[in-house]
Amino acid sequence: MKVFCASIATETNTFSPLRTDLSDFYESFYAPPGMHPQTPTLCSAVFPELRARAQRGEIELVEGTATWAEPAGLVSAQTWAHLRDEVLDQLRAAMPVQAVVMGLHGAMIAQDCVDCEGELLAEIRKIVGPDVKIGASFDPHSHLSAARVDNADIITVFKEFPHTDFVEAGVACVDLTLRAARGEIRPVISVFDVRMIDVLPTSRAPMRGFVDRMRALEDEGAALSLSVIHGFMAGDSPDLGVKMVVITDDAQAAGDALARKLGQELFSFRGRARPDFLDPRTALDKVAQSGSGPVVVADVWDNPGGGVPGDSTIILRHVLDMGLRDIAFGTIWDPMAVRICHAAGEGAQVKLRFGGKTSDVAGDPVDAVVRVVRVQRDAVQSFGASVVPLGDSAVIEFQGVQVVLNSTRSQAFSPDLFTNLGIDIAAKRALVVKSTNHFHGAFAPVAAEILYCAVDGPYPNDPRRTDYKTLTRAIWPRVEDPHSADGGA
Numbered sequence: 001m002k003v004f005c006a007s008i009a010t011e012t013n014t015f016s017p018l019r020t021d022l023s024d025f026y027e028s029f030y031a032p033p034g035m036h037p038q039t040p041t042l043c044s045a046v047f048p049e050l051r052a053r054a055q056r057g058e059i060e061l062v063e064g065t066a067t068w069a070e071p072a073g074l075v076s077a078q079t080w081a082h083l084r085d086e087v088l089d090q091l092r093a094a095m096p097v098q099a100v101v102m103g104l105h106g107a108m109i110a111q112d113c114v115d116c117e118g119e120l121l122a123e124i125r126k127i128v129g130p131d132v133k134i135g136a137s138f139d140p141h142s143h144l145s146a147a148r149v150d151n152a153d154i155i156t157v158f159k160e161f162p163h164t165d166f167v168e169a170g171v172a173c174v175d176l177t178l179r180a181a182r183g184e185i186r187p188v189i190s191v192f193d194v195r196m197i198d199v200l201p202t203s204r205a206p207m208r209g210f211v212d213r214m215r216a217l218e219d220e221g222a223a224l225s226l227s228v229i230h231g232f233m234a235g236d237s238p239d240l241g242v243k244m245v246v247i248t249d250d251a252q253a254a255g256d257a258l259a260r261k262l263g264q265e266l267f268s269f270r271g272r273a274r275p276d277f278l279d280p281r282t283a284l285d286k287v288a289q290s291g292s293g294p295v296v297v298a299d300v301w302d303n304p305g306g307g308v309p310g311d312s313t314i315i316l317r318h319v320l321d322m323g324l325r326d327i328a329f330g331t332i333w334d335p336m337a338v339r340i341c342h343a344a345g346e347g348a349q350v351k352l353r354f355g356g357k358t359s360d361v362a363g364d365p366v367d368a369v370v371r372v373v374r375v376q377r378d379a380v381q382s383f384g385a386s387v388v389p390l391g392d393s394a395v396i397e398f399q400g401v402q403v404v405l406n407s408t409r410s411q412a413f414s415p416d417l418f419t420n421l422g423i424d425i426a427a428k429r430a431l432v433v434k435s436t437n438h439f440h441g442a443f444a445p446v447a448a449e450i451l452y453c454a455v456d457g458p459y460p461n462d463p464r465r466t467d468y469k470t471l472t473r474a475i476w477p478r479v480e481d482p483h484s485a486d487g488g489a
């Protein structure tokens, strides 16, 4: 059995002041055919699993390109056309194949193409014909369109947020697609449109219990696969929102019923799945009153992992206004300020302008006389077993606060983002990090307390107010009862 695989992935925040082009893919992760590393990336876990099966003699594998760009703004039309055609040409050259397995993210939007993954799967289907099995793995923060469901035989999605199970989802995608290609199963996909958008961390109730039950139902054989698409509120897509996906072995009616039942349960979670998001004054008052540090304060919406620049100064301004000391910020993205700090050198005093430069909604730039405490070429942090680049970075200090300035955008994943640069986190009253929830795993063990702090910025964080152009379906919270006859019209 000959199998083709490829991976094209990014998460597009259509409201971001940033844009995305080929250089962003090349800089973040780009592996031409045969050059994929042995270790998986978030959206390419199908590669190592397929290689293992090829080595066992189970399949003949033809690898296409695998690439990923750090979440940012709209993908240019030329970039999307280039990457799409690159992979489709590789597939044409590999024909005939019996199966195609794609590692996708699912929230990529390009200029003139609102559903990149749907278009890609439809083009793949045209090339391989109706009988070849197509599998795709997705990040839950994605948009599930009819084009994807119509053209894929298997869809798997990370169940966990934080996405600790991305390898498991890739393995499941490979396994089910190959079983279908061998005729052992006849997968049919059932989807229930939950018609809501929310933040659904699985590290806490009620989503924790829901994911545990999805796994139990899979183990019991109630379905071949169960998945929840969480949706991505910063992507203006007609398919935006939560969708329940059930794959059964040739049991459409039972799958539809299970998807509806579980989807209705998900709808009942609306508004109560996320932790309390505090305003900055409330969060920082708690920091001021805290006896033992460090309190970890998440700047939940200025999260570069959600496609914004990550240079908001709003919480920093509150800290300075309140006169709080012994606070460390990680990170504020400002390559220009980093360059000035590197030129000045460690120990230098500099009159520096930093942060707040890429939009008019993330606070003004901060102007201060700062001491350059540390400069570092190619700084990194860890995320589980993977190493995440921060680019050239600098630590500056003024008025009792230290700020990590970085030049390669990344959300905060791990305390070693501070300690790798010599910051003593135990001596800090608070660590302010830019991340919605992925920070939680690694910071929880060192945190006296974790606070989620919400300030407005370039991330469209209130779907009721966001000016969506292509989203026309009624979804909660834009509509109170989107499942009623008129509310769902």
Ligand SMILES: [Zn+2]
Pocket (backbone or CB within 6 Å): 139, 140, 141, 163
């Ligand atoms: Zn995600």
